[in-house]
Amino acid sequence: xxxxxxxxxxxxxxxxxxxxxxxxxxxxxxxxxxxxxxxxxxxxxxxxxxxxxxxxxxxxxxxxxxxxxxxxxxxxxxxxxxxxxxxxxxxxxxxxxxxxxxxxxxxxxxxxxxxxxxxxxxxxxxxxxxxxxxxxxxxxxxxxxxxxxxxxxxxxxxxxxxxxxxxxxxxxxxxxxxxxxxxxxxxxxxx
Amino acid sequence: xxxxxxxxxxxxxxxxxxxxxxxxxxxxxxxxxxxxxxxxxxxxxxxxxxxxxxxxxxxxxxxxxxxxxxxxxxxxxxxxxxxxxxxxxxxxxxxxxxxxxxxxxxxxxxxxxxxxxxxxxxxxxxxxxxxxxxxxxxxxxxxxxxxxxxxxxxxxxxxxxxxxxxxxxxxxxxxxxxxxxxxxxxxxxxxxxxxxxxxxxxxxxxxxxxxxxxxxxxxxxxxxxxxxxxxxxxxxxxxxxxxxxxxxxxxxxxxxxxxxxxxxxxxxxxxxxxxxxxxxxxxxxxxxxxxxxxxxxxxxxxxxxxxxxxxxxxxxxxxxxxxxxxxxxxxxxxxxxxxxxxxxxxxxxxxxxxxxxxxxxxxxxxxx
Numbered sequence: 384x385x386x387x388x389x390x391x392x393x394x395x396x397x398x399x400x401x402x403x404x405x406x407x408x409x410x411x412x413x414x415x416x417x418x419x420x421x422x423x424x425x426x427x428x429x430x431x432x433x434x435x436x437x438x439x440x441x442x443x444x445x446x447x448x449x450x451x452x453x454x455x456x457x458x459x460x461x462x463x464x465x466x467x468x469x470x471x472x473x474x475x476x477x478x479x480x481x482x483x484x485x486x487x488x489x490x491x492x493x494x495x496x497x498x499x500x501x502x503x504x505x506x507x508x509x510x511x512x513x514x515x516x517x518x519x520x521x522x523x524x525x526x527x528x529x530x531x532x533x534x535x536x537x538x539x540x541x542x543x544x545x546x547x548x549x550x551x552x553x554x555x556x557x558x559x560x561x562x563x564x565x566x567x568x569x570x571x572x573x574x
Numbered sequence: 575x576x577x578x579x580x581x582x583x584x585x586x587x588x589x590x591x592x593x594x595x596x597x598x599x600x601x602x603x604x605x606x607x608x609x610x611x612x613x614x615x616x617x618x619x620x621x622x623x624x625x626x627x628x629x630x631x632x633x634x635x636x637x638x639x640x641x642x643x644x645x646x647x648x649x650x651x652x653x654x655x656x657x658x659x660x661x662x663x664x665x666x667x668x669x670x671x672x673x674x675x676x677x678x679x680x681x682x683x684x685x686x687x688x689x690x691x692x693x694x695x696x697x698x699x700x701x702x703x704x705x706x707x708x709x710x711x712x713x714x715x716x717x718x719x720x721x722x723x724x725x726x727x728x729x730x731x732x733x734x735x736x737x738x739x740x741x742x743x744x745x746x747x748x749x750x751x752x753x754x755x756x757x758x759x760x761x762x763x764x765x766x767x768x769x770x771x772x773x774x775x776x777x778x779x780x781x782x783x784x785x786x787x788x789x790x791x792x793x794x795x796x797x798x799x800x801x802x803x804x805x806x807x808x809x810x811x812x813x814x815x816x817x818x819x820x821x822x823x824x825x826x827x828x829x830x831x832x833x834x835x836x837x838x839x840x841x842x843x844x845x846x847x848x849x850x851x852x853x854x855x856x857x858x859x860x861x862x863x864x865x866x867x868x869x870x871x872x873x874x875x876x877x878x879x880x881x882x883x884x885x886x887x888x889x890x891x892x893x894x895x896x897x898x899x900x901x902x903x904x905x906x907x908x909x910x911x912x913x914x915x916x917x918x919x920x921x922x923x924x925x926x927x928x929x930x931x932x933x934x935x936x937x938x939x940x941x942x
Contacts, residue, residue, distance in 0.1 A: 517799030
């Protein structure tokens with residue numbers, strides 16, 4: 384019994400540490416991808432598209448959207464920071480740029496994040512961490528340029544970011560839009 | 575015993591779940607307080623047997639010596655931020671930081687029945703590399719005020735930010751810090767402009783009575799991965815320096831840097847200096863990068879004396895450097911050959927003037 388309980392403790396630790404990286408898969412081009420399909424019962428394509436745009440504006444306002452004349456897909460790119468260091472010594476280690484796509488049909492949609500590219504940061508003369516120009520490392524080939532420990536960390540953070548993106552998107556899509564409260568005004572010249 | 579084990583399981587599960595929640599990427603909210611810095615140490619030997627090359631830092635000969643402990647704090651809340659950077663050690667104190675004493679210290683010494691007033695030597699009680707506050711009026715427009723690392727030049731004080739451990743003559747004779755107020759406007763990702771007013775003299779916390787130095791920096795990115803900075807700092811108290819600093823990451827493995835500057839003194843002093851330095855670097859593996867610095871530096875004719883050749887004379891320097899990285903630790907073996915136009919800058923092993931000097935150093939820099 385004691386042995387089983389101790390083994391369970393170790394399994395729990397291992398499960399958590401591998402959880403985030405395992406969220407990513409490889410697509411047909413051998414690129415890391417976070418891909419999900421979700422149902423949206425009762426919501427037509429147009430509504431889903433509008434909510435998709437509103438979601439990006441709310442949570443990822445710095446996203447650069449690619450122009451699209453079709454109302455069924457939103458594509459764009461953005462980036463997020465990754466941190467390194469221990470405890471109080473944590474600081475920006477770099478940024479990971481990514482491409483996102485959200486495609487809509489009646490009552491369902493799918494989204495995927497891919498093309499993750501890491502750019503390391505270094506401290507400039509003013510004490511700020513800034514991107515090292517010209518050093519763009521696709522995560523698929525990061526092991527050739529970076530230490531394994533760092534790469535594993537970045538993949539974990541990428542997995543966590545993608546999950547957060549997906550969870551927020553799902554929650555936003557199914558939430559009813561907030562009605563604007565109209566403020567009651569008294570018109571004093573008509574009585 | 576079984577109850578204790580079950581309690582341990584529940585505790586561990588709760589910890590794991592809470593850790594998972596904290597792993598969630600924060601995309602909203604303020605940035606945390608950032609603590610960063612570096613520690614460095616070195617051994618240098620000049621082949622003449624004594625210190626020879628007069629550029630900054632790495633000046634102690636045949637000694638396992640220390641550079642500095644550098645600690646930087648940064649915090650951003652909304653549009654406002656601050657940076658405070660302290661340094662301790664020879665590199666971070668008397669070799670790069672002004673003596674914070676406002677002047678000589680008066681020492682009154684009673685000797686017998688008489689008292690004698692004299693001047694004592696003050697000591698470096700501040701160790702500030704950067705101390706400034708910053709505010710983003712908009713995403714494109716920023717205001718910053720305080721005591722800041724200079725915007726002039728390719729090399730800096732922090733060893734973690736330089737490729738070579740020894741420094742160039744251009745760095746040694748240019749400004750290290752400027753105290754002032756500056757505004758920066760970003761026109762586009764490829765163009766931005768900074769303009770500011772600074773205290774009358776370089777490298778001092780307090781002005782000598784005037785804020786009369788104008789500085790400006792035009793930043794351009796002509797093509798992807800190539801950035802150029804055109805700089806000017808000019809004031810009637812100290813002089814005018816025009817500076818070009820540029821770096822082009824041509825491939826992931828190969829980078830080329832260039833620094834060119836010319837300085838003219840003022841305020842009754844004539845002459846100045848000018849120079850150019852080239853910095854090619856190639857990453858030969860994940861952990862090893864090789865670099866070269868080739869510099870030509872000239873002191874202009876006049877009454878201005880710098881840390882370098884005499885007025886009207888010049889010096890060239892070739893420095894071979896390797897950066898060997900092991901995580902946050904970088905080992906830096908370096909060999910340097912300097913050659914002056916006149917034999918009054920260096921001395922040989924016998925103490926006689928010579929036109930050449932050479933040194934080998936090995937440094938270790940830990941950046942965090």
